[in-house]
Amino acid sequence: MKYVDEYRNAELARKLVDEIHRITTRPWALMEVCGGQTHTLVKQGIDEALPAGVRMIHGPGCPVCVTPLEQIDKALAIAARPDVIFTSYGDMLRVPGSTTDLLSLKARGADVRIVYSPLDAVRIAAANPDREVVFFAIGFETTAPANAMAVAQAARLGLGNFTVLVSHVLVPPAMTAILESPTCQVQAFLAAGHVCAVMGWTEYEPIAERYHVPIVVTGFEPLDLLEGILMAIRQLEAGWAVVENQYARAVKREGNRAAQETVFRVFDVGERTWRGIGTIPASGYHLRSEFARFDAEARFDVGDIHTKEHPACIAGQILQGTKTPLDCTAYGVLCSPQKPLGAPMVSAEGVCSAYHAAGRGLAAPTAFPLYDLTRSLREAIK
Amino acid sequence: MCLGIPGKVVEIRDDGPLRMARVDFGGVRKEACLAYVPEVQLGDYVIVHVGFAISQLDEEEALKTIELLRAIDAEGVAMELGSMGGEPAAEGSAAPPSGAPPGAASGAA
Numbered sequence: 001m002k003y004v005d006e007y008r009n010a011e012l013a014r015k016l017v018d019e020i021h022r023i024t025t026r027p028w029a030l031m032e033v034c035g036g037q038t039h040t041l042v043k044q045g046i047d048e049a050l051p052a053g054v055r056m057i058h059g060p061g062c063p064v065c066v067t068p069l070e071q072i073d074k075a076l077a078i079a080a081r082p083d084v085i086f087t088s089y090g091d092m093l094r095v096p097g098s099t100t101d102l103l104s105l106k107a108r109g110a111d112v113r114i115v116y117s118p119l120d121a122v123r124i125a126a127a128n129p130d131r132e133v134v135f136f137a138i139g140f141e142t143t144a145p146a147n148a149m150a151v152a153q154a155a156r157l158g159l160g161n162f163t164v165l166v167s168h169v170l171v172p173p174a175m176t177a178i179l180e181s182p183t184c185q186v187q188a189f190l191a192a193g194h195v196c197a198v199m200g201w202t203e204y205e206p207i208a209e210r211y212h213v214p215i216v217v218t219g220f221e222p223l224d225l226l227e228g229i230l231m232a233i234r235q236l237e238a239g240w241a242v243v244e245n246q247y248a249r250a251v252k253r254e255g256n257r258a259a260q261e262t263v264f265r266v267f268d269v270g271e272r273t274w275r276g277i278g279t280i281p282a283s284g285y286h287l288r289s290e291f292a293r294f295d296a297e298a299r300f301d302v303g304d305i306h307t308k309e310h311p312a313c314i315a316g317q318i319l320q321g322t323k324t325p326l327d328c329t330a331y332g333v334l335c336s337p338q339k340p341l342g343a344p345m346v347s348a349e350g351v352c353s354a355y356h357a358a359g360r361g362l363a364a365p366t367a368f369p370l371y372d373l374t375r376s377l378r379e380a381i382k
Numbered sequence: 383m384c385l386g387i388p389g390k391v392v393e394i395r396d397d398g399p400l401r402m403a404r405v406d407f408g409g410v411r412k413e414a415c416l417a418y419v420p421e422v423q424l425g426d427y428v429i430v431h432v433g434f435a436i437s438q439l440d441e442e443e444a445l446k447t448i449e450l451l452r453a454i455d456a457e458g459v460a461m462e463l464g465s466m467g468g469e470p471a472a473e474g475s476a477a478p479p480s481g482a483p484p485g486a487a488s489g490a491a
Contacts, residue, residue: 001408003388003427003439012451019454089432117433119400119415139432142386145418146434149400156399194386197429197437220386223451249444250388250429250437259418259436 003249007221010380016226017049017381020233027053028236029185030229031178031321033171034192035062035349036220042354044222049381050229057185057321058354060174061192063139064091064347065319066274069307071167072097075136077302078165079110084300085128087121088136089143090114095343098308118143118150125154125162134296137164141195144168144285145259148266151287151294163296168285169272171195172203177280179211183322188232190218190225193247198263200255204243212241219247222377266291275343276316315342318351325355332362386431388439389414391424405430 032038038058041047047056060066076097079086086102093103093114106112111131115121118135125133137147147164154162171192178184191204196217204215214235218228228246235241245251263285272284287295309315312330317323325331325344335341337353344350355361393404394416401416405428414430416422419438428435 001388002390003444004408006444006448012448015454016451116412117415119433142431142436145436146415146432149415149417149434153400194429194431194436197386227447227451246447249440249447256418256436258420259434262418 004221007219007223008377009223010377013044013222013226013377014380016223016230020054020226020230021051023230023237024051024054024233025237027055028187028233029055029057030188030190030232031057031059031186032190032218032225032228033059033061033175034190034195034220035059035065035347035351035354036194037061037190037192037218037225038351039349039354039357040220040222040225042358042360044225045358045378045381046222046225046229054229054233056229058318058324058351059178059189059321060274060277060319061140061171061195062319062344062347062349062351063143063169064095065315065343065350066169066277067092067095067138067167067343068273068275069098069309070273070305071138071165072101073305073307074297074302075165076100076102076105077305078134078296078300079105079112081132081300083132085111085113085124085131085133086136087113087115087124087133089138091347091349092136092138094340094346096310096340096346098306118146119153122150122153122157122159122162125159126157129161131161132299133162134300135162135164136167138167140169140171140192141198141263142192144263144267145198145256148263151266151291152262154294155291160293163294163299164287165296166267166285166287167272168267169274170269170283170285172207173280173283174274174277175204175207176211177277177283178320179207179213181320186213186321188214188236189216190228190232191215191243193217193219193224193251196245196247196251196255198256198259200253201243201245201251202253208241208243214241215243217243217245217247217251219250226381274319276319310341313342315344315352318344325352326361328352332356386429386436388427388429391416391422391426391428391435394422394424403428403435405435 121135208215216228216231267285270286273279314328340346345352389405389407391403392406405414415434419435427439429437
C-alpha cells in the first residue's frame with residue numbers, strides 16, 4: 001500500500017536503529033503520546049531495540065481508556081432505556097463500566113449499534129423519528145471534527161430525536177499535566193501525528209519552551225516512530241527543546257483549518273475528567289449553548305451515578321506512564337482482552353492490549369499472536 | 383479509533399451539502415466524508431478517521447522523508463568526519479543538529 005509499505009522497510013529501520021545507537025550518549029525517557037504509536041512500538045519491538053537506558057514511556061493517548069467511568073455509566077443508563085437506540089464507535093462496547101458494559105447490555109436486549117462514522121448515527125436518527133438516537137461522542141482532537149459535523153448535520157436536518165453524550169479530551173493539557181507532576185520523568189514527547197493533522201502544532205510551541213522539552217510530531221508507521229525517536233534524542237543530546245515535524249507528509253503547522261472551524265462552531269473548551277488521571281482544567285470539549293438541545297446529559301435523567309473501579313486494576317498509573325502492564329498483578333491472569341478489567345486491555349490503542357497482543361510478560365503465548373505477521377521487521381531491528 | 387490510515391480516493395459524489403468519497407485502503411473500500419479536505423481530487427491519498435478525511439497526503443514530503451532516511455549512513459559518516467559545519471541536510475525531517483537549534487518545525491510544513 002502506498003504511504004504504508006515504504007515506511008515499514010526493514011533495511012531503513014535497521015539504519016535508523018543504528019543511528020539512534022550511534023548518537024545516544026546518555027539515558028533518556030521519551031513519551032509517545034498516542035496509543036496507536038504505542039501499538040507500533042510494541043508490535044515491532046522498537047522500544048526493545050533502543051540503546052540501554054533509552055526508555056519509552058507510554059502516554060495517555062487512548063481515547064477509550066481515558067473516557068471517565070461516570071460517562072460510561074451514564075451511557076449504560078441511557079442505552080438501557082427502551083426508547084433509545086444507542087450508537088457508539090465499536091471500541092467502546094467492551095469497556096467495563098461500574099457493573100456492566102454496552103456489549104452485555106446489548107446481549108440483554110438493549111438497542112446498541114456500532115457505527116463507523118458519526119454520520120451513520122445521524123442517518124439512523126433520520127430513519128427512526130419515533131426513537132431517541134444517542135451517539136457516544138468520545139475521543140481526542142482526531143474524532144472531534146467528525147463528531148462536530150454530526151451535530152451540525154443533525155441541526156441542519158432539524159432532527160429532534162438525535163443527541164450526543166460528549167466526552168471529548170484534548171492532548172496538550174494532558175501533556176502539561178504530565179509535565180507539572182512532581183514525579184514526571186518525561187524528557188521529550190513524540191506528539192500524536194493525527195491530532196496535529198487536525199489542530200496543527202502551534203499549541204505545542206509554548207509547552208516546548210516553557211518546560212524545555214523537545215516535542216516531535218510523529219507518524220504511526222515503524223520508520224516514522226524510529227525517525228521521531230532519532231529527532232527527539234538529537235535534540236536532547238544537543239540540549240534543545242523545540243517542536244519538530246517528522247510527519248510532514250500529513251501534518252501542516254496550522255493543521256486543518258476547515259475541521260477546526262466546525263469543531264469550534266459546535267464545541268467550546270472546558271474542564272474534563274480523565275479516567276485514571278483526574279480532572280484537568282480546559283482539557284476537553286463541551287457542546288456550545290447553541291447546540292445544547294443535542295446534549296444527551298440534559299435530555300435524559302440518569303439519576304445518581306456511583307462509580308466503582310475494579311480494585312485490582314492499575315490503569316490510572318499505567319495511563320500516567322508511572323507503571324507498565326508488567327507491574328500489574330492482574331495482567332494476563334485476571335485481566336485479558338477476552339475478559340478485561342480495565343479499558344487499556346480493551347482498546348486497540350490501550351497499552352495493556354498492546355503488551356498482551358505481543359505476548360509480553362505472559363507465561364504462555366497468546367492464543368492469537370496478532371503481531372506474528374511483522375516478524376521480518378522485528379528481526380531486522382533486534 | 384485514532385488508527386487513521388492512508389487510502390486512495392476512487393469515487394467522489396455529493397450527498398446533500400456534504401462531499402463524500404469511496405476510499406480504497408489496500409483493497410478494502412470505505413465511505414469517507416471530504417468536507418474537511420475540499421481540494422481533494424480523484425486519485426489523491428487521504429488519511430481517514432471515523433469516516434472523515436482529515437488530511438491529504440503530500441507526495442513531495444513523503445518522498446523527501448524516505449530520501450532522508452536513505453541518506454542516514456552518508457550523514458553518519460560525514461558527522462564522524464566532523465564535516466557537518468553548519469548546513470542542515472534538510473528542514474523538518476531527519477536533518478542532524480548542526481551549529482544552531484533546528485529550525486523547529488517551521489520549515490517542514
